[in-house]
Amino acid sequence: MSILTVVGMVFVAFLGTVFLRNCSSPFATLLPVVAAIVVLGMILPRIKEILEGVSTLSQGVGVDASVLSPVLRGIGILLITRFASGVCSDNGQKALGETVEYCGQIFVVSLALPMILDLVQKIMEADI
Numbered sequence: 001m002s003i004l005t006v007v008g009m010v011f012v013a014f015l016g017t018v019f020l021r022n023c024s025s026p027f028a029t030l031l032p033v034v035a036a037i038v039v040l041g042m043i044l045p046r047i048k049e050i051l052e053g054v055s056t057l058s059q060g061v062g063v064d065a066s067v068l069s070p071v072l073r074g075i076g077i078l079l080i081t082r083f084a085s086g087v088c089s090d091n092g093q094k095a096l097g098e099t100v101e102y103c104g105q106i107f108v109v110s111l112a113l114p115m116i117l118d119l120v121q122k123i124m125e126a127d128i
Contacts, residue, residue: 029091074108
């Protein structure tokens with residue numbers, strides 16, 4: 001699948017949404033969500049390729065997977081919360097969308113906290 005396929009599908013979903021809104025259809029809010037889920041489902045193989053490439057790269061460089069895992073999980077959390085926030089904002093729920101973004105940021109900080117504490121502990125134990 002190419003980016004042109006993605007853009008084409010999104011454009012068709014956009015036009016369909018505009019048409020359904022003009023017809024006052026209740027499906028006007030559902031169509032963009034379904035289209036986004038379908039497009040994201042279609043790019044899952046690309047995400048798998050990226051994760052495998054990062055894993056191979058980390059093994060080649062000698063970086064422990066336990067260090068890389070929280071970073072990748074954090075990126076995943078931020079992407080998911082951005083998607084959810086966009087859906088909320090597009091449907092007139094801006095405050096709810098911002099709440100989702102704040103929650104995602106809190107999850108990322110809580111994910112990074114053990115690494116930060118470990119780093120501080122190692123700095124304090126080092127003889128400088």
